[in-house]
Structure formats: C-alpha cells, structure tokens
Amino acid sequence: MKTLSLIVASLVTAGAAFAAGTGNHSHDEMEVGQPGIAADVTRTITVRMYETEDGEYLYEPRDLAIAAGETIRFEIVNEGENPHEFVLDTMPKNAEHMELMAKFPEMEHDDPNAVRLEPGEKGSIIWTFSNAGTFEFACLMPGHYEAGMRSPVAVN
Numbered sequence: 001m002k003t004l005s006l007i008v009a010s011l012v013t014a015g016a017a018f019a020a021g022t023g024n025h026s027h028d029e030m031e032v033g034q035p036g037i038a039a040d041v042t043r044t045i046t047v048r049m050y051e052t053e054d055g056e057y058l059y060e061p062r063d064l065a066i067a068a069g070e071t072i073r074f075e076i077v078n079e080g081e082n083p084h085e086f087v088l089d090t091m092p093k094n095a096e097h098m099e100l101m102a103k104f105p106e107m108e109h110d111d112p113n114a115v116r117l118e119p120g121e122k123g124s125i126i127w128t129f130s131n132a133g134t135f136e137f138a139c140l141m142p143g144h145y146e147a148g149m150r151s152p153v154a155v156n
Contacts, residue, residue, distance in 0.1 A: 031090050032135045033155075035112040036071035036128035044073040049084040049117070049139070049149070057084070057139060057149035064153045071128040074137075078117035084149065085139045087114040088127060094150075098140040129155045 048060045057080070066072060076086045087094060108116070115123040129135075132155050139149035 029130065030113065031093075031131060031133065032088055032113065033127055033129040033131060036073075036126040038073070038126060040071040040128065041073045041126060042070050044075055046075045046077065047086060047137070049076065049078045049086070050080040051082060051147075055147060057082075057144045057147040059086075059137065059139075059149060059151045062151050064151065066129050066153060066155045068129060068132045068155050070155075071126065074125045074127065076115055076117065076123045076125070078119055078121050081119050083116060083118050083141065084144065085114060085116045085141055086123070086125070086137050087111075087140050088125065088137045088153070089113055089135065090133070091136055094136060094138050094140060094145075098138075098145055101140045102142055129153075132156055 045061070045064065049058075050060075051057050074086065074088075078084050087097060089097070113125065113127065115125060117123050135153040135155065136150050137153060138145050138151070
C-alpha cells in the first residue's frame with residue numbers, strides 16, 4: 001500500500017509539473033506579437049485596401065516602422081471593389097497561409113491577427129508588437145499578394 005501511495009504521489013507531482021510547463025512563454029503569443037488591449041494603444045494607423053485601374057491590389061501605407069512593445073490599433077478600410085484581407089504575421093507564416101488559401105479560397109478567418117472585409121466594410125485589430133523583426137501584413141486571397149497587396153512592418 002505504501003508503494004502504491006508513493007507511485008500515485010510521484011505521478012501526480014510529475015503531471016502537475018508537466019502541466020505547468022516552463023512558465024517563460026505564452027501560448028497566445030506569436031512571433032509577430034499578440035492581441036493588444038484598447039487601454040494600451042499608443043497610436044492608431046488607418047490602412048486602406050484598394051485596387052488600381054492597372055490591376056494592382058494595394059495597401060496604404062505601404063510600409064510601417066513600429067517600436068517593439070508598441071500597441072497599435074489598425075483601422076482597416078476596404079475601399080476596393082473586391083473582398084480583401086489584412087493578415088499580420090511573419091513572411092514564412094503568410095506564405096504557408098497563402099498556400100491554404102489557394103486550396104480553400106473561401107476559408108473563413110477566426111484569427112486575432114486577421115480580418116477579411118467585403119467592399120466598403122471596415123474592421124480593426126489591436127496588436128502589441130512584443131518582438132523586434134521584419135513582418136508584413138498581406139492579403140492572402142488567391143492572386144492578391146502577387147498583385148502587390150502586401151506591406152512590410154519593421155519592428156525595432
């Protein structure tokens with residue numbers, strides 16, 4: 001009985017330690033950062049999505065410089081005639097996502113770093129950039145990225 005009690009106690013302790021993890025990372029944080037809260041917003045950036053007559057799909061502003069630790073409210077406006085996305089991530093992660101979008105173009109997003117807007121719609125994302133690096137926001141709908149709908153984000 002004493003041996004059984006020791007085994008059970010050891011398993012419980014090991015299970016609790018495993019569940020606690022290392023404690024030095026967040027499951028919600030991505031390399032590009034994590035969702036922010038309105039009270040921490042340091043500035044608001046309006047992002048316009050639109051198409052040009054010569055077939056380009058663009059964002060304005062075209063590139064951004066942000067300080068590490070800054071919390072930004074992105075106010076995103078689709079001024080175009082087509083649906084567009086705003087997906088904020090690393091370039092490799094956006095490339096992976098773009099492959100999925102090619103296979104499933106009507107895929108709905110439920111990610112805190114992305115919004116899909118129909119023509120005339122507006123949306124917003126509050127984001128905290130906790131890590132330095134070069135990231136991007138992009139439209140990953142088939143053909144849109146290739147038509148120019150991407151903008152670099154430099155976080156220093």
